[in-house]
Amino acid sequence: MRMATIAIQLKIEGERIVPGLAEAGERLDSAEGEMILDFSSVRQLDASALRAMERLAAAADDKSIKLVLRGTSIDVYRVLKLVKLAPRFSFAN
Amino acid sequence: MTKTLSTPKEERLTYLEGLVDQARTAAAVFTQCTQEEVDRIVKAMVLAGIGQAQHLARLAIDETRIGVLEDKILKNMVATEFVYNYIRDKVTVGPIREFPERGLVEVAEPIGVIFSLIPITNPTSTVLFKCIMAIKARNAVIFSPHPSAWRCSSEAVRIMYESAVKHGAPEGVFTCLDSHTLEDNAYLMHHKDVALIDATGGPSAVKAAYSSGKPALGVGPGNTPVYLEKTADLNMAVVDIIVSKTFDNGTICASEQTVVIDDEIYDLAMKKFDDMGAHICTEKESELLGRALVDPQTGCMQPIAVGQKATDIARLAGVAVKPNSKLLLARIHGVGREHPLSVEKLCPVLSVYRAKSADEALRVCVDVNHAGGLGHTAVIFSRNDELIRKFSEVINAGRIIVNAPGSIGALGGIYNDMVPTFSFGCGTAGGNSTTDNINVYHYLNIKRLARRTPAHMWFRVPNHIYFDLNAVENLRQFPSRSTVIITNPALERIGHADIVRRYLPPQASVHISVIPDAEPEFKVIMQGVEALNVYQADQIIALGGGSMIDAAKIMKIKYESPEADLEELAAPFLDIRKRVVQYPTEKTNRARLIAIATTSGTGSEVTPFAVLFDKERGRKVTLADYSLTPDVAIVDPQFVMSMPKGLTADTGIDCLTHALEAAVSTYASPYTDCNAVQAIRLVFKYLTVAYEHPHDQEARTMMHNAACIAAMAFSNAGVGVNHALAHAFGARFGVAHGRANALMLPHVIAYNASIPTKFRPSPNQRAYIAHKKYATIAELLGLGGHTIDEKVKSLVASIEQLLNELAMPRCIAALGITKEAFEQALPDLVSTAFDDPSWLTNPRMPLMSELEELFRSAYQGRETAKGTGAGQQAA
Numbered sequence: 001m002r003m004a005t006i007a008i009q010l011k012i013e014g015e016r017i018v019p020g021l022a023e024a025g026e027r028l029d030s031a032e033g034e035m036i037l038d039f040s041s042v043r044q045l046d047a048s049a050l051r052a053m054e055r056l057a058a059a060a061d062d063k064s065i066k067l068v069l070r071g072t073s074i075d076v077y078r079v080l081k082l083v084k085l086a087p088r089f090s091f092a093n
Numbered sequence: 094m095t096k097t098l099s100t101p102k103e104e105r106l107t108y109l110e111g112l113v114d115q116a117r118t119a120a121a122v123f124t125q126c127t128q129e130e131v132d133r134i135v136k137a138m139v140l141a142g143i144g145q146a147q148h149l150a151r152l153a154i155d156e157t158r159i160g161v162l163e164d165k166i167l168k169n170m171v172a173t174e175f176v177y178n179y180i181r182d183k184v185t186v187g188p189i190r191e192f193p194e195r196g197l198v199e200v201a202e203p204i205g206v207i208f209s210l211i212p213i214t215n216p217t218s219t220v221l222f223k224c225i226m227a228i229k230a231r232n233a234v235i236f237s238p239h240p241s242a243w244r245c246s247s248e249a250v251r252i253m254y255e256s257a258v259k260h261g262a263p264e265g266v267f268t269c270l271d272s273h274t275l276e277d278n279a280y281l282m283h284h285k286d287v288a289l290i291d292a293t294g295g296p297s298a299v300k301a302a303y304s305s306g307k308p309a310l311g312v313g314p315g316n317t318p319v320y321l322e323k324t325a326d327l328n329m330a331v332v333d334i335i336v337s338k339t340f341d342n343g344t345i346c347a348s349e350q351t352v353v354i355d356d357e358i359y360d361l362a363m364k365k366f367d368d369m370g371a372h373i374c375t376e377k378e379s380e381l382l383g384r385a386l387v388d389p390q391t392g393c394m395q396p397i398a399v400g401q402k403a404t405d406i407a408r409l410a411g412v413a414v415k416p417n418s419k420l421l422l423a424r425i426h427g428v429g430r431e432h433p434l435s436v437e438k439l440c441p442v443l444s445v446y447r448a449k450s451a452d453e454a455l456r457v458c459v460d461v462n463h464a465g466g467l468g469h470t471a472v473i474f475s476r477n478d479e480l481i482r483k484f485s486e487v488i489n490a491g492r493i494i495v496n497a498p499g500s501i502g503a504l505g506g507i508y509n510d511m512v513p514t515f516s517f518g519c520g521t522a523g524g525n526s527t528t529d530n531i532n533v534y535h536y537l538n539i540k541r542l543a544r545r546t547p548a549h550m551w552f553r554v555p556n557h558i559y560f561d562l563n564a565v566e567n568l569r570q571f572p573s574r575s576t577v578i579i580t581n582p583a584l585e586r587i588g589h590a591d592i593v594r595r596y597l598p599p600q601a602s603v604h605i606s607v608i609p610d611a612e613p614e615f616k617v618i619m620q621g622v623e624a625l626n627v628y629q630a631d632q633i634i635a636l637g638g639g640s641m642i643d644a645a646k647i648m649k650i651k652y653e654s655p656e657a658d659l660e661e662l663a664a665p666f667l668d669i670r671k672r673v674v675q676y677p678t679e680k681t682n683r684a685r686l687i688a689i690a691t692t693s694g695t696g697s698e699v700t701p702f703a704v705l706f707d708k709e710r711g712r713k714v715t716l717a718d719y720s721l722t723p724d725v726a727i728v729d730p731q732f733v734m735s736m737p738k739g740l741t742a743d744t745g746i747d748c749l750t751h752a753l754e755a756a757v758s759t760y761a762s763p764y765t766d767c768n769a770v771q772a773i774r775l776v777f778k779y780l781t782v783a784y785e786h787p788h789d790q791e792a793r794t795m796m797h798n799a800a801c802i803a804a805m806a807f808s809n810a811g812v813g814v815n816h817a818l819a820h821a822f823g824a825r826f827g828v829a830h831g832r833a834n835a836l837m838l839p840h841v842i843a844y845n846a847s848i849p850t851k852f853r854p855s856p857n858q859r860a861y862i863a864h865k866k867y868a869t870i871a872e873l874l875g876l877g878g879h880t881i882d883e884k885v886k887s888l889v890a891s892i893e894q895l896l897n898e899l900a901m902p903r904c905i906a907a908l909g910i911t912k913e914a915f916e917q918a919l920p921d922l923v924s925t926a927f928d929d930p931s932w933l934t935n936p937r938m939p940l941m942s943e944l945e946e947l948f949r950s951a952y953q954g955r956e957t958a959k960g961t962g963a964g965q966q967a968a
Contacts, residue, residue, distance in 0.1 A: 047122055
């Protein structure tokens with residue numbers, strides 16, 4: 001029998017992406033299999049944000065936690081594709 | 094856990110991968126920048142470059158010991174100010190150009206990561222130029238400067254980078270290799286995340302770039318010939334050449350290498366060079382220069398002399414010159430390895446050739462062009478436009494500079510309106526992919542957003558159509574001096590030609606040309622043309638059925654345009670608007686063509702088609718062009734009252750087939766639909782009446798109108814697969830066209846009403862709707878049915894009933910054609926039908942196997958209860 005789990009959900013603010021992702025990294029341990037990051041207010045990614053996402057993805061991989069980005073704009077999605085980070089996340093509306 | 098120490102090679106690869114990763118991230122982030130943000134960054138970079146122009150020039154001179162400080166400053170200014178002037182208003186983000194009338198939008202897409210080689214000759218200006226272009230196009234660049242110019246180039250990169258990032262460019266957008274090795278270059282050239290190589294440099298660098306398999310802009314050496322022609326403004330030419338060849342001590346690869354001077358002005362030109370501070374070498378001095386400057390093994394210039402002053406080069410060669418000599422002019426007597434100075438010399442040494450004629454001058458210029466300068470640059474000074482044009486034709490150069498300095502002229506934007514650049518594309522002859530001055534558009538991928546363009550349709554019919562009883566009287570209103578009536582013996586015998594003659598204007602001299610009533614062959618056509626020529630006809634009246642009217646159409650072509658090649662005019666085409674062969678518009682004679690139909694089927698009196706029988710090859714040749722359409726059509730039922738029953742039935746079904754095929758054609762339009770549907774209604778109402786009661790004037794009139802109306806529809810919408818099958822079958826077994834159509838019709842409707850196995854590209858067709866159109870026709874005829882399928886079945890059943898009423902054979906077997914004969918003919922029938930252009934507008938693209946199946950169905954006949962295959966779709 002499987003226990004029902006409630007995924008952690010975090011909103012990533014467009015103005016403080018790096019701190020938001022850092023907080024997400026800290027809460028990975030308490031996530032049970034999945035973490036949902038609300039990206040709906042993120043309009044742009046810079047290099048530091050991309051590095052933070054790379055770090056978070058690596059940490060999540062280590063802990064076998066699935067990262068789901070919700071509300072990702074197509075521009076942000078395209079950047080993740082270009083830097084080849086997109087396959088490391090799941091995307092939801 | 095112990096950490097394994099990396100080898101130097103691994104450390105180097107880690108370093109290079111870091112550069113690429115940084116650039117890739119920057120390029121990705123950069124895609125989010127708007128045009129306004131990009132333009133703000135570019136302007137800031139340009140100002141930074143202008144501010145550091147002198148600083149960078151000094152660094153370049155100090156490090157490379159090549160060129161002239163003042164000129165390097167100027168180059169840095171051109172690379173910033175002039176380039177900016179060109180790109181400032183260019184749109185490079187999002188939609189960059191729109192062509193609304195063509196439904197096209199060009200959309201910019203950044204390239205991504207560019208790996209860029211920088212030459213020693215222009216080590217800072219080239220960096221400034223490439224950085225500005227890269228930012229304008231939202232790309233990231235990894236620079237690899239020449240090892241002997243690394244400090245100045247990397248300083249230029251730094252200045253550009255700091256300015257760019259300060260004003261909003263992503264970090265890592267420019268990086269510079271910390272040292273230069275061929276291994277590093279090769280690694281980066283082959284890196285999967287490097288999208289483009291921009292190699293400005295020597296032949297080996299360009300070759301390496303192109304050999305990498307990556308998209309590359311490779312710009313290499315030149316060997317610029319300059320033709321100083323006798324009509325030139327000599328004072329201007331001499332100064333321009335000196336300006337160009339001494340600019341930065343001749344380091345620009347577009348600078349003049351050999352000046353070819355017309356004999357008539359040679360002495361004067363040399364004096365003017367001398368007056369302006371050039372040293373004219375003696376034969377001996379020229380020889381010394383050749384030995385000093387050119388490596389006898391490679392035939393190339395010695396690197397030590399690149400960008401050095403004229404006086405220093407003279408000293409190197411052991412030639413005594415005045416201390417202020419700007420340029421060394423050395424006479425050559427030919428081009429090639431035995432004439433060392435005929436090669437590229439990136440220094441203030443200019444070869445001179447004395448040409449005894451323009452032909453010789455052009456020949457030598459071509460020789461120089463081919464001796465290492467293909468695709469690059471050439472210069473001509475002349476006032477003779479014809480000669481300038483000839484020069485441009487025989488010289489293979491991306492830039493042909495007229496009456497201006499070669500090097501600065503080629504840079505663009507100063508002496509002419511070419512695009513400012515520091516990279517010259519040399520075309521395929523130079524091993525490059527472009528002859529352009531490399532500019533910001535080469536740093537972009539340009540996407541084309543192509544909207545579906547509306548296919549402009551048409552509706553073309555004769556200018557005049559007169560119909561109903563006694564319409565022939567309208568002939569009176571067409572003035573003519575000489576009218577020739579083309580008709581057949583039977584029609585003449587029963588007095589039809591006399592009726593026509595009665596209504597011609599009294600002043601017209603009227604002649605009758607009688608031809609056999611059959612599909613016209615070439616010999617018959619030419620007999621008719623002879624009659625037209627003899628009588629100098631200004632009016633042709635075609636009186637007869639389809640064959641007669643077709644014959645008159647072709648006679649008219651050959652009469653008006655005797656040179657017209659009928660075989661060529663019959664060449665097949667996909668789209669009448671894009672066809673290869675154009676019908677003649679130049680007319681020797683002009684004649685009005687009036688068509689009077691004596692059958693109610695083909696509608697040839699309003700169509701742009703004519704069929705010619707090629708007796709020699711035993712085949713029919715179809716001509717199609719709107720110029721074949723008669724000028725006047727007369728649809729007078731008095732000429733069809735005597736049609737026999739069989740002919741009434743055959744032509745009536747031909748008319749019905751025309752209308753049904755036009756209705757479901759991929760070229761159908763509201764203009765053709767109304768005609769097609771009305772013709773179908775008239776046929777269903779009046780054909781059996783006309784068949785059973787040949788003297789019923791109303792029925793005859795309406796069937797005559799129906800044939801003409803259906804022809805107006807298919808003249809503009811085309812026909813379909815039914816006609817392709819009927820043409821093949823009719824020709825093979827000698828079956829009348831209408832009858833052959835009848836044999837196929839129920840099968841073709843069932844076939845067309847089912848979802849196509851294969852769709853054919855057809856911009857006119859927005860969706861597959863043939864089944865719905867058949868259903869609509871059934872509704873309009875009041876045939877019953879609730880679903881589309883039921884309505885289509887009703888239509889097919891009604892047609893079958895009509896065919897029965899007309900005593901039409903209902904299967905090929907009923908014609909007495911044996912199964913064996915049919916099977917034997919089948920492969921040819923299928924092949925001929927597939928080659929028939931009639932089906933090109935059919936709603937289903939027929940596969941060969943489907944054509945075969947249709948023929949087989951027609952042979953066996955149809956069970957009316959079978960479904961159409963359209964499915965139970967709601968109407």
